[in-house]
Amino acid sequence: MDMSNFSGAEQAHMTKVIERRQMVDFLQTYSKIVERCFTSCCNDFTSKTLSSKEETCVMSCTEKFMKHSERVGARFAELNAGAWHYCAC
Amino acid sequence: MDMSNFSGAEQAHMTKVIERRQMVDFLQTYSKIVERCFTSCCNDFTSKTLSSKEETCVMSCTEKFMKHSERVGARFAELNAGAWHYCAC
Amino acid sequence: MDMSNFSGAEQAHMTKVIERRQMVDFLQTYSKIVERCFTSCCNDFTSKTLSSKEETCVMSCTEKFMKHSERVGARFAELNAGAWHYCAC
Amino acid sequence: MSFFTGGASRAPAGGVNPEKIDAALTELDTITDFYNRMVASCHNKCIGQRYTDGELNTGESVCIDRCVYKFTEVQKKVGEALQKRQAANAGAMSGL
Amino acid sequence: MSFFTGGASRAPAGGVNPEKIDAALTELDTITDFYNRMVASCHNKCIGQRYTDGELNTGESVCIDRCVYKFTEVQKKVGEALQKRQAANAGAMSGL
Amino acid sequence: MSFFTGGASRAPAGGVNPEKIDAALTELDTITDFYNRMVASCHNKCIGQRYTDGELNTGESVCIDRCVYKFTEVQKKVGEALQKRQAANAGAMSGL
Numbered sequence: 001m002d003m004s005n006f007s008g009a010e011q012a013h014m015t016k017v018i019e020r021r022q023m024v025d026f027l028q029t030y031s032k033i034v035e036r037c038f039t040s041c042c043n044d045f046t047s048k049t050l051s052s053k054e055e056t057c058v059m060s061c062t063e064k065f066m067k068h069s070e071r072v073g074a075r076f077a078e079l080n081a082g083a084w085h086y087c088a089c
Numbered sequence: 090m091d092m093s094n095f096s097g098a099e100q101a102h103m104t105k106v107i108e109r110r111q112m113v114d115f116l117q118t119y120s121k122i123v124e125r126c127f128t129s130c131c132n133d134f135t136s137k138t139l140s141s142k143e144e145t146c147v148m149s150c151t152e153k154f155m156k157h158s159e160r161v162g163a164r165f166a167e168l169n170a171g172a173w174h175y176c177a178c
Numbered sequence: 179m180d181m182s183n184f185s186g187a188e189q190a191h192m193t194k195v196i197e198r199r200q201m202v203d204f205l206q207t208y209s210k211i212v213e214r215c216f217t218s219c220c221n222d223f224t225s226k227t228l229s230s231k232e233e234t235c236v237m238s239c240t241e242k243f244m245k246h247s248e249r250v251g252a253r254f255a256e257l258n259a260g261a262w263h264y265c266a267c
Numbered sequence: 268m269s270f271f272t273g274g275a276s277r278a279p280a281g282g283v284n285p286e287k288i289d290a291a292l293t294e295l296d297t298i299t300d301f302y303n304r305m306v307a308s309c310h311n312k313c314i315g316q317r318y319t320d321g322e323l324n325t326g327e328s329v330c331i332d333r334c335v336y337k338f339t340e341v342q343k344k345v346g347e348a349l350q351k352r353q354a355a356n357a358g359a360m361s362g363l
Numbered sequence: 364m365s366f367f368t369g370g371a372s373r374a375p376a377g378g379v380n381p382e383k384i385d386a387a388l389t390e391l392d393t394i395t396d397f398y399n400r401m402v403a404s405c406h407n408k409c410i411g412q413r414y415t416d417g418e419l420n421t422g423e424s425v426c427i428d429r430c431v432y433k434f435t436e437v438q439k440k441v442g443e444a445l446q447k448r449q450a451a452n453a454g455a456m457s458g459l
Numbered sequence: 460m461s462f463f464t465g466g467a468s469r470a471p472a473g474g475v476n477p478e479k480i481d482a483a484l485t486e487l488d489t490i491t492d493f494y495n496r497m498v499a500s501c502h503n504k505c506i507g508q509r510y511t512d513g514e515l516n517t518g519e520s521v522c523i524d525r526c527v528y529k530f531t532e533v534q535k536k537v538g539e540a541l542q543k544r545q546a547a548n549a550g551a552m553s554g555l
Contacts, residue, residue, distance in 0.1 A: 003483065005479075006479065006483075007474045007475070007476075008474070009474040009475050010474065010475050010476065010479060010480060013475050013480060014480065014483060017480075017484065018487065020385070020389075021487065021491075023389070024389065024392075025491065027389070027393045027396070028396065030441065030442065030445060031393070031396050031397055031400055032400075033441050033445075034397070034400065034434070034437055034438045034441050035400040035403075035404055036502075037437060037441060037510075038404055038433070038434055038437045039404060039407070040508050040510065041437075041510065042408070042433055042434075042437065043408075045408065045409065045425075045426045045429045045430055045433070046429075047429065048428065048429035048432040048433055049432075049433070049436065050433060050436045050437070050440070054433075055440060056510075057510045058437050058440050058441065058510075059440065059444060059513065060510035060511060060512050060513045061510040062440075062441050062444045062445070062513070063444065063448075063513025063514075064506060064510060064513050064514070064515065065502070065506075066445075066448060067513070067514070067515050068498070068501070068502055068505075068506055068515065068519075068523060069498045069502075071515065071520065071523050071524075072494070072497055072498050072501055072523060072526075072527055073494070075523070075524055075527035075528070076494060076497065076527055076531075079527065079528065079531050080490075092387065094383075095383065095387075096378045096379070096380075097378075098378040098379050099378065099379050099380065099383060099384060102379050102384060103384065103387060106384075106388065107391065109289070109293075110391065110395075112293070113293065113296075114395065116293070116297045116300070117300065119345065119346065119349060120297070120300050120301055120304055121304075122345050122349075123301070123304065123338070123341055123342045123345050124304040124307075124308055125406075126341060126345065126414075127308055127337070127338055127341045128308055128311070129412050129414065130341075130414065131312070131337050131338075131341065132312075134312065134313065134329075134330045134333045134334055134337070135333075136333065137332065137333035137336040137337060138336075138337070138340065139337060139340045139341070139344070143337075144344060145414075146414045147341050147344050147345065147414075148344065148348060148417065149414035149415060149416050149417045150414040151344075151345050151348045151349070151417070152348065152352075152417025152418075153410060153414060153417050153418070153419065154406070154410075155349075155352060156417070156418070156419050157402070157405070157406055157409075157410055157419065157423075157427060158402045158406075160419065160424065160427050160428075161398070161401055161402050161405055161427060161430075161431055162398070164427070164428055164431035164432070165398060165401065165431055165435075168431065168432065168435050169394075181291065183287075184287065184291075185282045185283070185284075186282070187282040187283050188282065188283050188284065188287060188288060191283050191288060192288065192291060195288075195292065196295065198481070198485075199295065199299070201485070202485065202488075203299065205485070205489045205492075206492065208537065208538065208541060209489070209492050209493055209496055210496075211537050211541075212493070212496065212530070212533055212534045212537050213496040213499075213500055214310075215318075215533060215537065216500055216529070216530055216533045217500055217503070217504075218316050218318065219318065219533075220504070220529050220530075220533065221504075223504065223505065223521075223522045223525045223526055223529070224525075225525065226524065226525035226528040226529055227528075227529070227532065228529060228532045228533070228536070232529075233536060234318075234319075235318045236318075236533050236536050236537065237321065237536065237540060238318035238319060238320050238321045239318040240321070240536075240537050240540045240541070241321025241322075241540065241544075242314060242318060242321050242322070242323065243310070243314075244541075244544060245321070245322070245323050246306070246309070246310055246313075246314055246323065246327075246331060247306045247310075249323065249328065249331050249332075250302070250305055250306050250309055250331060250334075250335055251302070253331070253332055253335035253336070254302060254305065254335055254339075257335065257336065257339050258298075
């Protein structure tokens with residue numbers, strides 16, 4: 001995002017807005033991981049507690065999701081500059 | 090949500106906001122039920138009208154979805170107090 | 179949407195809001211097409227470039243999606259007037 | 268969605284009633300949400316996953332027309348059922 | 364979400380602190396999002412796709428109760444894991 | 460999204476141009492949406508459903524790199540196609 005023509009007040013405002021957006025994004029990521037890892041790992045509802053097998057699966061799934069999304073983020077950042085052919089911004 | 094430290098004006102504002110959110114949530118639930126029950130119940134597109142079998146299915150699906158989400162809500166409310174380990178709020 | 183009882187200022191405001199919503203909707207449609215057509219067309223990750231087969235598939239998928247959603251829109255518009263039995267508006 | 272109302276009700280400007288705007292936007296968003304779900308659902312029902320060309324064939328076109336009609340029928344039926352439910356236990360709607 | 368804060372912080376009205384409202388709304392939206400995903404996930408796990416009547420049978424009811432409990436357990440475990448991660452590499456969280 | 464603009468354009472504060480902010484937020488939201496769909500799509504394509512440990516193996520890592528590249532290629536192609544379409548029938552874009 002090119003904010004070079006933003007006034008000081010505008011940059012300050014955007015920084016605040018972006019910070020809040022990042023928090024909301026983070027909470028949504030948290031929520032998506034729960035849904036995805038629950039769906040992949042939990043298939044036994046004869047008991048209400050997590051079995052140790054399910055717990056291991058959830059931990060691996062979470063760790064892997066974070067590593068995956070960090071790797072996607074890194075590659076995406078490398079490519080990003082030229083990618084927005086249709087952005088109306 | 091702990092609103093005990095909210096001023097009268099803040100509580101009034103939150104009440105208004107929450108009421109509107111609930112209406113929007115309700116409309117989204119409506120919309121999700123339509124999508125889910127349509128997907129589960131309608132597979133015959135040789136006719137444009139709902140067959141009586143499809144209609145029965147849609148009615149049962151709707152009723153069951155509501156009962157399901159009410160039951161989830163009731164269990165969730167019981168557990169909710171201790172559940173938000175990572176809430177940034 | 180019935181805006182007949184809107185003041186001039188209200189109509190002007192709505193027009194502006196609707197225009198922006200349409201742009202946001204368009205960007206989301208763009209994004210959904212990318213996801214859907216990528217998912218349907220790209221299954222070979224032995225190479226990072228699009229094969230000509232994949233590219234043809236993506237082009238057809240995009241064109242077809244647009245024609246599909248235009249057709250849905252046209253039918254929907256014909257039916258829309260009587261359809262909103264539960265709209266809280 | 269209600270941010271606007273919140274802000275504007277404290278600072279109404281030039282004959283704009285924020286409650287009316289807000290209601291209109293809720294309606295707009297609701298219709299848009301339904302339309303988007305209809306597009307996705309009918310795509311899943313009617314459009315094949317093999318993309319060899321960009322035209323809708325006759326079977327797909329007919330399927331789309333019926334699908335839109337049927338989706339709208341489902342919408343009405345679900346709306347009626349929810350209304351009956353809400354009348355029966357008014358106020359106990361929201362899960363939260 | 365922060366629009367409200369943005370607007371209101373320039374025009375605070377009658378003892379309303381926009382930061383507090385904003386934080387409360389974030390909490391509300393977060394809980395709502397979790398609840399909605401729980402409803403969808405437990406529906407997928409517990410409710411059959413054949414809709415012959417509108418009642419939850421015993422098997423489904425028991426499944427829902429356990430599902431909500433287990434979903435909440437997963438939520439705690441994931442939360443703890445993310446907290447550990449965030450403590451380990453503070454600041455490098457967001458992908459953007 | 461435009462609530463902010465709506466409110467602020469009637470009450471601009473301290474050199475903040477709401478149109479610019481709004482455009483920047485639209486861009487931010489668009490990129491975030493693409494990024495989120497890319498994460499989900501490449502997860503579906505590259506990451507197995509069996510979670511025995513938390514590391515990405517070599518196959519998965521290579522797959523992710525290619526997936527991001529390919530997803531971006533698709534994005535460009537779709538963007539070009541939509542631009543051509545929009546040029547052809549300007550104004551008839553939105554379904555509503």
